[in-house]
């Protein structure tokens with residue numbers, strides 16, 4: 049069974065949304081609040097320890113009704129059912145999309161080609177548990193009999209961003225192991241990382257779904273060479289003690305010399321950018337222990353259940369996805385900012401950039417036709433309050449519409465009240481100010497309390513006016529725990545899915561990434577060989593200059 053091919057612009061809801069946009073485009077969000085004191089209750093979803101307040105959006109209940117009508121007309125319910133059941137919805141690669149199976153319950157059944165994959169998933173989970181516990185407790189040791197102190201994750205893209213983001217995100221829960229991530233094929237970064245490492249106590253985890261990625265293989269090979277350098281007194285057989293690998297390509301792994309007991313399989317029905325729940329998350333389990341890794345999966349599973357079963361109007365990923373479509377396709381917004389008010393989530397937007405932009409950055413529909421409406425939003429962001437002291441100026445007073453997700457926590461982890469109150473005061477104040485803005489009248493009143501003359505006040509006022517009316521979603525979560533982080537990540541994964549369904553595109557291939565992999569191979573030959581193949585004159589000149 050394949051996903052439906054429904055052009056969203058041909059639906060009744062789309063036409064109605066266009067008319068609705070024309071009729072409401074100049075509405076002020078704050079006026080909706082003045083007209084309805086219950087608005088925030090009506091536009092808040094409370095689920096587990098999540099509170100999602102989407103009332104500070106330029107929407108009325110009619111907008112929500114029409115957006116959900118659109119979701120119904122593109123048959124989102126059916127699509128969700130197919131997504132979870134293992135249908136080949138990654139049609140251009142002929143694969144199912146089943147990262148949700150990686151966090152399913154042991155008693156669940158998920159069939160791929162008629163085979164229930166849950167038992168395999170749990171087998172690998174047991175292997176992850178045994179391996180990570182042996183490393184953490186010091187039972188597995190390095191070539192001189194010392195316990196491991198450092199772990200280097202060698203991978204790129206989906207084999208790096210998820211683990212790196214979660215390891216940073218859950219640092220509070222971390223053990224003694226020091227984690228390092230090498231992704232770029234930048235030798236300087238590799239040697240900068242190795243510089244502080246002791247080969248006797250360092251474990252290297254090579255993560256590559258395909259085990260053919262140039263960056264990862266080059267880095268792994270260079271690191272293996274370093275590990276085997278004469279100064280350390282290591283031998284080829286020591287590689288087995290210090291290298292582990294995660295991949296679908298077990299043959300290539302054994303060619304690299306990694307012992308079978310240290311090899312963790314994954315499956316082609318797990319997309320790279322959704323793979324942190326698989327053995328790709330080995331670094332996470334090493335950093336915070338298996339129990340916490342499992343709790344991360346449990347949180348994601350709870351969000352999966354919510355997404356599968358909640359009515360659309362109470363369904364967090366559906367509502368967030370449809371709001372984003374409202375701004376992207378009707379208000380003409382091009383970007384979305386994601387601002388977590390916790391330093392732990394400093395890598396969160398970078399991680400979501402891949403998930404969202406790689407999945408939905410497509411311009412051809414499921415029939416292979418070029419589409420005439422906007423798809424994937426551009427995602428960016430940094431933690432608050434740092435971002436307030438940087439790019440918030442543009443959100444407040446620039447010319448662009450930037451819907452923003454604010455993610456904050458009721459409780460801090462170290463329980464330092466004074467700091468947390470200040471942090472969260474900024475969190476709440478920003479969404480309020482972004483909506484309300486500041487009118488000239490208010491600015492003038494403020495300035496008249498200073499020593500400024502009337503002319504000076506008049507001249508300065510326009511620069512201090514804030515137009516307001518900037519839409520935000522507020523996600524207030526109880527506490528940053530492995531479980532709540534799992535749910536938060538899964539929430540965005542499902543938002544990606546919903547948007548792909550509405551836009552009638554294939555969200556789970558990435559031909560743009562594959563192109564990059566091919567191009568570099570050709571140019572590398574041009575750099576290494578004496579002859580340079582055919583290129584445009586700019587590229588030719590640049591290559592000649594580089595080779596001199």
Ligand code: G6Q
Pocket residue numbers: 204205206207255256257258259260261264319320321322406558561
């Ligand atoms: C993710 C992409 C991409 C991929 C990397 C690494 O969805 O496909 O980012 O994860 O290119 O690929 P390997 O894991 O195969 O090395």
